[in-house]
Amino acid sequence: MLKKTISLSLTILLILSALTGCGKTSSGETDSGKTGKAGGVRNDLTVVLPSDFTTLDPQKLPSISEINFCTNIFDTLVSLDEETHEIKPLLADSWTMAEDGLSYTFHLKKGVKFHNGDELKASDVVYSAKRFMDQEWMKPFSFMLADAEALDDYTVKLDLKYPYGPFLSEMCYLMVADESYMNQQGGAAAQNPMGTGAYKFVKWDVGQQIELEANPDYFQGAPSIQKLTFKIISDSNTAYVALETGEADLSFNCSALDFEQAKNNPKFGTDAVTGTSCYFVNYNTERLNKTVRQALCYAVDKEAMNTLVNEGAGVVTNLPLTPGQEGYTTDIETYGFDPEKAKRLLKEAGAEGMTLDFFYGESTMNSKMGQALQSMYNDVGVTLKLKPVENGTWWQMFGEGDYDISRGGYPMEVANTDAPYFDMYHKDGTFNVSRVNDPKLNKMLEDARVETDGDKRNEMYVEINKYIADQAFSLPLYFSNSTMVYSAGLKEVKALPDQRYQYRSYSW
């Protein structure tokens, strides 16, 4: 009897151990990493990425998500303090601005090594700066640069076309690559990024995941998280399940509903802050006059729009700036929801019952926005025809200006008001969806960007904001919410407005 019991329990034990063994292997690497560490302390992290990258060439990055990702592999000359919005040294220990504001001299840190062991020299910075100037994708950050030269191995001089006030904030986008490595790799460098950053690139399974490992020799100290995996999951439901099952630890792209759910789930930590992406309704100023534009502004209920489009997760705003940013002011025309006033203004302009089109790139968010606008405008007697195209097509076509109304989303910069404003409201701006060509505004913007005194610049942008609001070139609707959901236990995590996350500060 005893023998039987023992053999039976042994058999059960055997089966159980076999089963748990299977469980571990089948659920992949993240699981084994979790249980494999002595004392239960993990040193790996899996982050959800909503879509795959197209290139990781540090000077050809097509969007903010690639740029933010690459700041973990590459370093810039200077960096931005997320709290104080001040410029801090990074690869450059110190810098000086020439009297006339037309050049900056940077003194590099000595002994900084690239991942392949090469030492960082001024020639690498010059090489990177020149590419940064030449590549079209980087123009929004490099437009003011004229030339770069190495004064000695550790001193670089960058020349500007004109004095540019927020120059240093744009240098947070100049990632320094190794000249000899880039030349030797050629086009392959876009798939094998190599810099001086806290993380080394390991591999990129297209469409699946990107793996990084800690750089133990990082000049600011080795990161705590050793293995970083970015898993590409485009469906937000699937991403949330992956968080729940522990297949992923961190997501910056949870839907509003999932974020609310995560708040009440003890498995997760959450954080949220007003993001930098601001969304606008853009009126084609070549076709719609000031009174009509103002009328259309009064017709929009921003709160309702936020609820309809973002499930209430956005932060409604009257300005594309947050308090503390250069040029922020509350002293402007705010266009509260007032359909009666809208109707009156339309009547004044003799534009009652007009038909307009709304040109946008097809996406769930944009379609919802179009439908909301349609019904709000309908209430003041304006018919809105929706004109959707593929997203890629929209980007290629908005420059032709064949629309009455379109929409824009702009990733505003924390420490630079000029770049986005110039881009959106100057006649030469590259994201001038409202097709603004106002001589007075052009002049104001041109004057403000060359002003090197911060306080004066602030005043100038306040004036610009007042003018823009009065003219109603576009209607700022809301900021995105920058949220994060992470496995409870992950430390030092904090939501950032610009989502430029540095994983080297995280730990378990």
Next chain:
Amino acid sequence: MGGFVFKRILMMIPILLGVSIIVFTILSFTPGDPARLILGQSASQETVDKLHHEMGLDDPFAVRYARYMGDALHGDFGTSYRTNRPVFDEIFIRFPITLKLALTSVILVVAAGIPLGILSAVKQYSILDMFCTVSAMLMASIPGFWLGLMMILLFSLKLGWLPSSGAGSLAHYIMPTIALCLPIAAEVLRMTRSTMLETIRQDYIRTARSKGAAERTVIWRHGLKNALLPVVTVIGSEFGGLLGGTILIESVFALPGLGSLVVNSIRTKDIPQVMAATMFIAFIFCMVLLLVDVVYGFIDPRVKARYEKAR
């Protein structure tokens, strides 16, 4: 047989040409400038115009098409506008995943659909038949992506047995395969059942029975072989369809297959990538149909004889 296959492969040329013309025309006449896509929104109009000219985009449509096909015939399908890599790089990264999904699904379809279909036909109006017919109807009407999400909730979240997303190990393929194959298995089951029912009422089946053949032989050798032709057609075209990618299931399970590649490329107007991917899918589809026709020959000697004659 060899001659038949050769002839069919030759016939694929006009088909692929037709596909290329249709896709190229549609892509060419949709609005938007590829040069802008390559250079980004911040590029100046002059730079864009220059590249536009360099790429020969201002040439007439026929010239552009001829040039594209000329390059393609020399094996140069171009580079993706988005990633600047040869278009087939990405196709060959993604195709194995799609192929694995399609193969496992079809194997499951055959393994489940055909035997159950035969059983329901042979035991018509039995409880088993009722069960099979009803569940087939149910399976055919459940949307695959919904089933996928429900399975994720149950097997990944509640029970923790299977990984919810990705394509790392075999376990990653279990749920997507089931979500993909159930509706097809249901169709195959119903098809097998109805053709089988028709077949077992034929005279030659009665003859086989009366000459004393065992019931098993009657069903499997005489019945099934004759009932199988339409079923093979269905399986073949479904398999071809699966190889073209399954965007919904790929998206639910975060699998980087061909479907999401095509959709993403269309959205970003990445013309060379869309062209290459659709031509590749068309080619694979033709190959599968050819395979189906060859299988016909093995199942039905009459068809084989016709192939020989056609030579």
